[in-house]
Amino acid sequence: MRTALFLLLLLAVAAVPGSVYPQRSADPNGVRVFFENNPDLAPIMDSFQLFDVYTSVWFSSIYLLLFISLVGCVLPRTKVHFEAMREKPVQTPKNLERMPAHLTKELDGDVITGALAVLRASGYKAEIQGNSVSAEKGYLRETGNLVFHLSLIGVLIAVGVGGALSYSGQRVLVEGETFVNNLASYDSFSPGPFFDETTLEPFSVTLENFDVVYDLKNPANLGQPIDFIADVSTSFGDAQIKVNYPLEAPGSNLYLTGNGFAPVITVFDGEGNIAYSGPTIYLAQDGNMTSLGVIKVPDALPKQIGMISFFYPTAQQLDSGAYTSIYPDPIDPLLTMNVYTGDLGLDAGIPRNVFALDVASLETVASRDGPNPTLELRVGESVALPDGLGSVRFDGLLRYASLDVAYNPGGIWVLFFALLSLFSLGLSLLVPRRRVWVRALDGGTIEFAALARGDDPRLDEVLRELVNKIESKVGTK
Structure with a gap:
C-alpha cells in the first residue's frame, strides 16, 4: 500500500508538466508557438517528451507500476476479507471489563437467546459460545475500502483503454463550409496508439452561422463575450454548439474551442488574373479581436x-497613426495590409506556417516605414497594389469556429468508476466496525461489552441501546 501511495503521488507530480506546457494531443498550435519562441530549449524538452507527457515512456511506466501495485495490494486483501466474512465471530474474551464500553445488568429469563435474537435483528453476525454471545458488525467498512481501491484500478484501466482507442481532431470551419468526418478533412489529428481509421463514423457538419453575444448591460463588463453560438446543419439534423455544450455526433463529440473573423479577400495579379480568392483565417491578438x-x-x-x-x-486611429480595435463586434471593420514581393519559399517543398511570413528575404512594397503606405480597405473596397503588382479587394466578412472532434470510449467508464470510488469511500469512512459480547455470570448478572476498530464516539451509546433492547425482550430481574 505504501508503494501504491508513493506511485500515486509520483503520478500526480509527473502530470504537472502536462498542465504547464502545451501538449500535441490537445494544443498542437501551442506546441508550434513554443518551438518558435524557444528554438533552443524546445528540442531539449521534446527529447524528454514534455510535449507528449501522457503518452511518454516515463509517465506510462509510473502508470503501469501503479496499476500492478494496486492489484498486488487489493487482491490479497480481498481474499482475506472474503474469508473473514465467512468465519465465525471471535471468541469471547475472558476479561470484558477491559473493553472501552462495559456495563452489567441484573436480568431474568433466557438472556443469551434473547441477546442472540436482538443482535441478529440489529445486523450483527452473532453466535452463542457457551454462556456468552459474540457478535460482529461493520464488514461493509472493509468492503467499501476494497471497492474503493478496485474502483481506482477500474479508473486506470478505463483511462488506459480509452486513451489507446481514442482520437482527437481539430478543424476550423468558416461560415458556409462543410466538414466531413474523414482523416483528409482534419486540420490536425491525434490518434491513440490503437486507433483504427475504420472506427470513424461517417457524418458531415456545415457551419451555417456563428454568433457572439456580448454584455451590453453591465458597464464594468461592457463588450465582454457572454456566449458563443455555432448554428450547424449536420447529416443527422440541425443543432447548436456552445462552450461546454458539445454536439453529440455519431461516435464522437464536437466541442467549440475557438472563433474569429475570416475576411473574404480577392487578389488580382499584375496581369489581371485572380491569383487568390476566398475567406482568410485571422487570429485574434487581443480581447477586442484585433x-x-x-x-x-x-x-x-x-x-x-x-x-x-x-x-x-471596430477601428479607431491612434495619435501615432496606427489603428486599434475598440470593440470586438464588427461595427466599423477595417483591413490594413503590408505588402511584400519575392520568393515566398513555397516551391521548396518545406512545410511553412500558414500564419507567419518570413520577410527577411522579401522586398517591402507597402508598409508604414516602406516606400508606399500601408493599404487600407473597408468592406466592398478595392485598392491597387503598388508597382503594377495588381490589386486587392475586400469582398466581405465571415466568422469561423474552431471545432474539436473527440472520441474516447473510456470516458463513461471513468465516470462510473469515479462515482463508485466516491460512494465506496463514503462507506469505508462512515460505516463503523464493532464487536459486542454478552455473557451470563453467576447470580443472574449479565455482562455487556463492546469494542470498535478505530475511534467510535458512539460506542457507549450503541451498547446502552442494545442493552435496552435486550432488557425489553427478556425482562428485568
Whole structure:
C-alpha cells in the first residue's frame, strides 16, 4: 500500500508538466508557438517528451507500476476479507471489563437467546459460545475500502483503454463550409496508439452561422463575450454548439474551442488574373479581436506577393497613426495590409506556417516605414497594389469556429468508476466496525461489552441501546 501511495503521488507530480506546457494531443498550435519562441530549449524538452507527457515512456511506466501495485495490494486483501466474512465471530474474551464500553445488568429469563435474537435483528453476525454471545458488525467498512481501491484500478484501466482507442481532431470551419468526418478533412489529428481509421463514423457538419453575444448591460463588463453560438446543419439534423455544450455526433463529440473573423479577400495579379480568392483565417491578438492574417500568393505574376494583414472589427486611429480595435463586434471593420514581393519559399517543398511570413528575404512594397503606405480597405473596397503588382479587394466578412472532434470510449467508464470510488469511500469512512459480547455470570448478572476498530464516539451509546433492547425482550430481574 505504501508503494501504491508513493506511485500515486509520483503520478500526480509527473502530470504537472502536462498542465504547464502545451501538449500535441490537445494544443498542437501551442506546441508550434513554443518551438518558435524557444528554438533552443524546445528540442531539449521534446527529447524528454514534455510535449507528449501522457503518452511518454516515463509517465506510462509510473502508470503501469501503479496499476500492478494496486492489484498486488487489493487482491490479497480481498481474499482475506472474503474469508473473514465467512468465519465465525471471535471468541469471547475472558476479561470484558477491559473493553472501552462495559456495563452489567441484573436480568431474568433466557438472556443469551434473547441477546442472540436482538443482535441478529440489529445486523450483527452473532453466535452463542457457551454462556456468552459474540457478535460482529461493520464488514461493509472493509468492503467499501476494497471497492474503493478496485474502483481506482477500474479508473486506470478505463483511462488506459480509452486513451489507446481514442482520437482527437481539430478543424476550423468558416461560415458556409462543410466538414466531413474523414482523416483528409482534419486540420490536425491525434490518434491513440490503437486507433483504427475504420472506427470513424461517417457524418458531415456545415457551419451555417456563428454568433457572439456580448454584455451590453453591465458597464464594468461592457463588450465582454457572454456566449458563443455555432448554428450547424449536420447529416443527422440541425443543432447548436456552445462552450461546454458539445454536439453529440455519431461516435464522437464536437466541442467549440475557438472563433474569429475570416475576411473574404480577392487578389488580382499584375496581369489581371485572380491569383487568390476566398475567406482568410485571422487570429485574434487581443480581447477586442484585433486579428492578424497572412496572405501568400505564389502564383501571382509577374512576382510572388506576400501580405501581413491586420483586421480591426471596430477601428479607431491612434495619435501615432496606427489603428486599434475598440470593440470586438464588427461595427466599423477595417483591413490594413503590408505588402511584400519575392520568393515566398513555397516551391521548396518545406512545410511553412500558414500564419507567419518570413520577410527577411522579401522586398517591402507597402508598409508604414516602406516606400508606399500601408493599404487600407473597408468592406466592398478595392485598392491597387503598388508597382503594377495588381490589386486587392475586400469582398466581405465571415466568422469561423474552431471545432474539436473527440472520441474516447473510456470516458463513461471513468465516470462510473469515479462515482463508485466516491460512494465506496463514503462507506469505508462512515460505516463503523464493532464487536459486542454478552455473557451470563453467576447470580443472574449479565455482562455487556463492546469494542470498535478505530475511534467510535458512539460506542457507549450503541451498547446502552442494545442493552435496552435486550432488557425489553427478556425482562428485568
